[in-house]
Amino acid sequence: MPIASLRAADSPRLGGEDFEHIQMLAGVESRLPPILVHRPTMRVIDGMHRLRAAQLRNDESIEVQFFDGPEQEAFVLGVKANITHGRPLSLLDRTTAAERIMVTYPGWSDRAIAAAAGLSARSVANVRRRLTDELDELEEQHARTGRDGRVRPVDSAVGRLRAAEFIAEHPDASLRLIARNAGLSVATARDVRQRLERGESPVQPGRDRRQPGPARDTGQVATSDVIGIEALMHGLKADPSLRLTDGGRRLLRWVLSKVLVPEEWREVSDGLPPHAAYVLSDVARRCAVEWQRVADDLEQRTRNMA
Known part of the structure; x- marks a missing residue:
């Protein structure tokens, strides 16, 4: 694969690449293992040191192995690869990776996250406790767990819009993956996909309390505008690059304190x-x-x- 066609990794290494390690790899005469690349984005998942070594040798191409799944899974795969071979990840690298995995897959058990990040289950449990208060502060409650243990969205319109956004970003994702990321059932995820394929709105008219009926000239803002802003804000709050950094959390607090939902001001203007x-x-x-x-x-x- 031509080196010029590859993009830098979404690496769990907070300190970046180790130039001494790159120099060492550049001097190795034996064949190095292929690097792992996310085919949809051409971003390196595992093997940035090998890629930099090839660039240092002025190589024009490098052997690659492709991964075709979603970007979230690509990051987890990259973390797993880095804890099993090559230059080890530091404790801070692995802890930060565990935080990101926890935000992306909140339903994963401590043991599952521990296995992916190279930590003990007890360490992951400590990370979860530390993040709980802050995550609760920043994230709106969009789903509830019923007595039967199943998770259902509080507002199906929000879940359907989240599913539509996820499908737009990951058109080849499975229905199960779409449902898991949007907090919906597989059947609802299938309905959203089918409606989008027909060019229809992902939200069923008349089936949700927040979905507007036929438009009327009332001088008021459509309910769909309110849903749109809430969906956009939820996407920002769910972005690990924002919620897991000091600057990102500061930005979220600033935006949340200033954003105005349409018609919201009428509630306080009497x-x-x-x-x-x-x-x-x-x-x-x-x-x-x-x-x-x-x-x-x-x-x-x-x-x-x-």
Whole structure:
């Protein structure tokens, strides 16, 4: 595989690559094992030191083995590979990897996460206890576990939208994987996929208390706008790169304290005196201008990174 076609790994190594180890590998004359690559993204899962060694030798190609599953599984596979061979992961690397796996797969047992991250089950249990308060603070409750032990979404519209987003990002994912990530049943995940294939909304009209019926000119914001904002915010709060870093958590708190759900202000506006309404209207317009600047700045950053 041409080296130029490969992307850097989503590595569990917080300290990056070890140049001395790369130099050592570059000097090895015997054949090195193939690196593991995530085919959908061409991102290296395991073998960045071998890739850098090949680049140091000015090689144009390298032997690879492909993995075709979702990116979340690719990260777990990369952690497992790094704890079984090559340069060992540090305790901090393995603990941070366990935190990320725990956020991505909250239903996994401590023993399952421990086996993936190279830790003891007791260490993983300590990580879970440490994260519990913070995760509860940042994440809205979107599902409940019934007396029969099955997990069901509190609001099926949110779960269906999460499933639609996951399908868009992972079109080849299995129904079971879609259901697990969205907190839905396999049957509902199948219905969402079929509706998307027909070009329909993933949320069934009239079947959910948050799904609007036929549009009417009432001067109010559609319920679908509210669902859209909540779904977007949930996606941000579930992003490990945000919730597992100090800067990311600070950003989430800032956004959550300032985001305004459509029509939410009406719940607190009763009894507002005219003079205060005049002042608040000016504040709202100034905030709108500032949010527009934020949007323009973020779009410009995206274009610069493209």
